Amino acid sequence: MDPDKFVENAFKGMTEGAITTFKKDLKQYIERFKSGDLAFIENTETIKEIENNRKKPELKLLRRYIKSREYLLQIQIGYHLKELEENKKHKALNQLLDKVYSNWGASGRRIAEISQRGILSRYLGLLLQDANDEKSLEEQINSLLDNLDKYFLFIKAEDKPKDLERKLINKLDANSPNTMIVFSRGKKPVSIAEKTIDSIKNKVLEYNFEMQFEPNTYQRYDFIIKAISHSL
C-alpha cells in the first residue's frame, strides 16, 4: 500500500469500517517497520536533508581524521545550520542553535558554527597542501577542535582593532598554537579583521598568514599558521 493512501485512509472519519481498514494497513506497515524497512517521522524534509549532508565528500574526508562521534555530529549540524540560514529559516536556525548549546555546551555550538561557516573545510584544505603525513594532519585538526576557545577568534562589529590585536598576540604567546583562525562576516567585521591582521603581521614573525575571502557571503577567513609546522 502506498504511504499517501495509508495517510489518506487515516482521515476517512473514524467510522468502524474506516478504523478496520486503517488497522489492517497499519499491521502491514508495522511488519515492515519491524523488519527495518521503514520509519515513521513527523516531517520527512529534515531527515532527507540530514541524509544528504551525511553523503557530502567533505564529511567523508573529515571522518578519516576525526573519530569523535560528538565532533562529527556537531559538524553535520553545522551543515544543517547553513541550509536553514540560506533558506532564511531564522526561527528554526535559532532554535537549533539553542538546542546545540543545551546538548553540547558552548564548545559544541562553536564547532557547529565553524562547520556552518565553512571554516573547517578551508582549514583542512590548507593542511592537505602542506602535510607530509596523515598522523600530523589528524593531530592538527583534532587539536583545533579540542581547543577552539584558544585557537579561534570571531570578530564582531563592535570589536576594536587595538583590543583585538592585544588579544590575538596574547593568545599566540600563551598557547603557541600551530594554527589560529580569525573569522569575520559583514563589512565592518571584515574591515576590523583586515586592520588587526595587518597590524600584527610584523609582530609575530614565527607565523605565516593566509587569508581567504568569500564575496557572496562577505566572509573573511584568516589563518595564522606556525611557520615551523608549515615547513614539515
Place this chain on the structure above:
Amino acid sequence: MELIAMKDLPTESKTMLLRELGYDSDGKFVVDPKTRERVRDRYTNDEVKLSNMAIFPGSTVLLDDNPISIASYLEDYQNGP
C-alpha cells in the same frame, strides 16, 4: 529505508500506531503504557510529543524529530554506536 510522513495523521491514528508498537499517548505526549511516564528522546532527553515524533526501527527507537536526534540516530545506526 522508506519514510512514512506522519505530519497529516490525526492524533487517534498516531495513538493506534504507538499502541501497536508497545507505547501509548496521553493525547499530547508519548507515554509508557504501564507507568504512564512520558517517553524521553535518548539523545536530547526531550519529552517526545505526538506532534513531532520520529519512530525508527532497531528496538523501536522513539525520538523527537529534531536534527540533533535524527543525525545522532543515523550516526549510531549507519556508522555504529
